[in-house]
Amino acid sequence: xxxxxxxxxxxxxxxxxxxxxxxxxxxxxxxxxxxxxxxxxxxxxxxxxxxxxxxxxxxxxxxxxxxxxxxxxxxxxxxxxxxxxxxxxxxxxxxxxxxxxxxxxxxxxxxxxxxxxxxxxxxxxxxxxxxxxxxxxxxxxxxxxxxxxxxxxxxxxxxxxxxxxxxxxxxxxxxxxxxxxxxxxxxxxxxxxxxxxxxxxxxxxxxxxxxxxxxxxxxxxxxxxxxxxxxxxxxxxxxxxxxxxxxxxxxxxxxxxxxxxxxxxxxxxxxxxxxxxxxxxxxxxxxxxxxxxxxxxxxxxxxxxxxxxxxxxxxxxxxxxxxxxxxxxxxxxxxxxxxxxxxxxx
Numbered sequence: 001x002x003x004x005x006x007x008x009x010x011x012x013x014x015x016x017x018x019x020x021x022x023x024x025x026x027x028x029x030x031x032x033x034x035x036x037x038x039x040x041x042x043x044x045x046x047x048x049x050x051x052x053x054x055x056x057x058x059x060x061x062x063x064x065x066x067x068x069x070x071x072x073x074x075x076x077x078x079x080x081x082x083x084x085x086x087x088x089x090x091x092x093x094x095x096x097x098x099x100x101x102x103x104x105x106x107x108x109x110x111x112x113x114x115x116x117x118x119x120x121x122x123x124x125x126x127x128x129x130x131x132x133x134x135x136x137x138x139x140x141x142x143x144x145x146x147x148x149x150x151x152x153x154x155x156x157x158x159x160x161x162x163x164x165x166x167x168x169x170x171x172x173x174x175x176x177x178x179x180x181x182x183x184x185x186x187x188x189x190x191x192x193x194x195x196x197x198x199x200x201x202x203x204x205x206x207x208x209x210x211x212x213x214x215x216x217x218x219x220x221x222x223x224x225x226x227x228x229x230x231x232x233x234x235x236x237x238x239x240x241x242x243x244x245x246x247x248x249x250x251x252x253x254x255x256x257x258x259x260x261x262x263x264x265x266x267x268x269x270x271x272x273x274x275x276x277x278x279x280x281x282x283x284x285x286x287x288x289x290x291x292x293x294x295x296x297x298x299x300x301x302x303x304x305x306x307x308x309x310x311x312x313x314x315x316x317x318x319x320x321x322x323x324x325x326x327x328x329x330x331x332x333x334x335x336x337x338x339x340x341x342x343x344x345x346x
Contacts, residue, residue: 002026010074016050074133
């Protein structure tokens with residue numbers, strides 16, 4: 001056990017799962033913005049159908065969390081991540097270690113510009129969450145969690161595994177020590193950018209997989225989608241600095257398979273409901289938590305155009321989500337897309 005508590009920021013389903021994993025061997029301070037959530041966790045040791053470990057104490061003071069915890073796990077949606085780090089930053093020091101578990105991208109565009117205003121995206125316009133942390137704070141030792149980590153299964157104590165990635169071996173070792181248990185295996189990887197991008201890009205394919213499910217198109221079609229989706233992930237990921245090897249490991253193909261088959265996946269659910277005829281606005285309006293893949297599709301379509309990468313799944317999903325194409329038309333388009341080589345990224 002560590003002498004100081006371990007910090008977690010974010011009381012969504014995966015934030016609660018991470019807090020419970022950490023609490024098996026350490027005391028945990030869990031920051032939540034909503035005071036109602038804090039009170040419920042501390043009084044009832046439960047929130048939103050999740051039982052909370054007795055070693056978890058919820059707080060509503062982010063300064064207190066930074067002062068009491070040297071190791072912090074931020075688990076908040078990417079849309080709120082930079083704002084959260086800016087709020088946390090005045091209380092951070094170089095001795096802090098941050099290991100995030102957010103699967104999204106942040107856009108760093110010129111003042112007054114939106115994504116649609118940009119003719120070309122360059123790499124410095126696209127930030128991973130680890131890059132947001134180093135942009136906005138004095139923290140140097142940064143890492144991320146990524147893998148097939150469906151929060152509902154972890155909450156039930158079902159076996160699972162994750163990858164801790166960092167440029168610092170010390171961060172990987174600390175992450176392994178804190179999270180590993182009889183039911184939860186933890187691997188390490190020095191390719192921080194690649195592992196972060198695995199978690200980001202698989203959400204696109206999960207939306208497409210949910211659509212196949214909603215259309216009742218079977219497992220042959222899903223296998224085709226997953227294999228071609230992996231190729232697309234590798235091309236996009238390499239363009240942004242990730243290594244191919246990261247995508248064919250647990251955080252890549254492992255997470256892709258899990259989220260492409262599971263009704264527990266928010267992105268899968270978006271795709272299924274779209275295929276069943278609901279509008280994107282209605283789906284997102286009644287989802288309790290963010291489906292990161294929707295925003296990722298917007299960004300990655302522009303990345304593919306800017307870096308001249310073939311990304312037919314991303315392109316066609318953009319047309320479905322934002323340009324009025326039906327899912328049936330999208331499937332027909334993808335089946336006719338001219339690809340003659342199976343493995344073309346080695």
